[in-house]
Amino acid sequence: MRHAQLRISRKNLLHNYSFFRSKISSSTKMLILVKANGYGLGDVEIAKLTEEFGADYLGVAFPCEGIKLKKAGVRLPIIILTPGSDNFDELIKYNLEPSIINPQSANQMAEALKRAGLNEYPVHLKLDTGMQRVGFDIEMLSEIKDIIANNPSLKIKSIFSHLAAADEPQHDSFTREQIEIFCYMANEISSSLSYLPMRHILNSSGIERFAYAQMDMVRLGIGLYGTSYVDETLLRPAASFVAPVIQVKNVTSGSVGYGRHGKVNDSVKKIATVQSGYADGVDRHLGRGKISFMVNGVLVPTLGNICMDTFMLDVTGADVEPGDEVTIFGNNPHPSHLAKRLNTISYEILTSVSTRIERVITD
Numbered sequence: 009m010r011h012a013q014l015r016i017s018r019k020n021l022l023h024n025y026s027f028f029r030s031k032i033s034s035s036t037k038m039l040i041l042v043k044a045n046g047y048g049l050g051d052v053e054i055a056k057l058t059e060e061f062g063a064d065y066l067g068v069a070f071p072c073e074g075i076k077l078k079k080a081g082v083r084l085p086i087i088i089l090t091p092g093s094d095n096f097d098e099l100i101k102y103n104l105e106p107s108i109i110n111p112q113s114a115n116q117m118a119e120a121l122k123r124a125g126l127n128e129y130p131v132h133l134k135l136d137t138g139m140q141r142v143g144f145d146i147e148m149l150s151e152i153k154d155i156i157a158n159n160p161s162l163k164i165k166s167i168f169s170h171l172a173a174a175d176e177p178q179h180d181s182f183t184r185e186q187i188e189i190f191c192y193m194a195n196e197i198s199s200s201l202s203y204l205p206m207r208h209i210l211n212s213s214g215i216e217r218f219a220y221a222q223m224d225m226v227r228l229g230i231g232l233y234g235t236s237y238v239d240e241t242l243l244r245p246a247a248s249f250v251a252p253v254i255q256v257k258n259v260t261s262g263s264v265g266y267g268r269h270g271k272v273n274d275s276v277k278k279i280a281t282v283q284s285g286y287a288d289g290v291d292r293h294l295g296r297g298k299i300s301f302m303v304n305g306v307l308v309p310t311l312g313n314i315c316m317d318t319f320m321l322d323v324t325g326a327d328v329e330p331g332d333e334v335t336i337f338g339n340n341p342h343p344s345h346l347a348k349r350l351n352t353i354s355y356e357i358l359t360s361v362s363t364r365i366e367r368v369i370t371d
Contacts, residue, residue, distance in 0.1 A: 174217060253332045294314060
């Protein structure tokens, strides 16, 4: 019997990639975000597939993620969005490109380049235009120019910022203001340079809703994986999380599972036990009938509590046998459907899939 798998659809990934590629100019570069283990799908797998599709850049959060990709043979340039404060020597060793978010990181990177004996190295300048998380804000413009002038080894490969609410139409005026602030700051910084860095601010929702601001590059994250806040019917789920039924039994009385929350109430129930649990990314709050999963073309509800390694389904009236496959998410139910039931976002559904679940590329 096959164990649980996360099946990555090359065809669906390419469909989503092509959809977003069609929204931008042929001259605009595409950066693919593969942080958090490729949004749960597998960072090396997604990096190599999108490299094949024609992506120009990759983005990860932490140095360890970029190092893993380099060791796996990924050739695309990689931006480290959150390099930390003491990892710059390591980034240089593995030819990773850090974002510079404040004066301290600029100085630390410059010192690391001196130690490495390098006169020039690509870095990416992060501007804070409204997210108020990290980056240089508009009051620091003159300081940014001084930092760049005093550290010629920092070659500004790109200037970028991050939209806070591009997916929420009620905040569109704020989004446009962010874009205006970014353009002003980027122009001011670029005017002090003898070269022209790339500029990028659009995320997945930004590509769909504010394509006029595509500039030199866009950053595609959740959209690649099949989630849209505009029209999800235009995208396809990039992966299916499936697990096998390991036992089917008829229960005539009592209860099923921990805490006795799976009530039988003296009626015959056909129970299927599935080989995955909350340790694998099946959220415990989806138990007790909160969600229905697909088996043999039929949606059947959970019964009782989700366990660490298994969960139970009420398959009364359905044709289900051991070895049959249960779709936890994929086409139906879609990850966004699980997210709505849990009052969260599809990012959390995807990134919660455990590393003990095998990732397999299909079609």
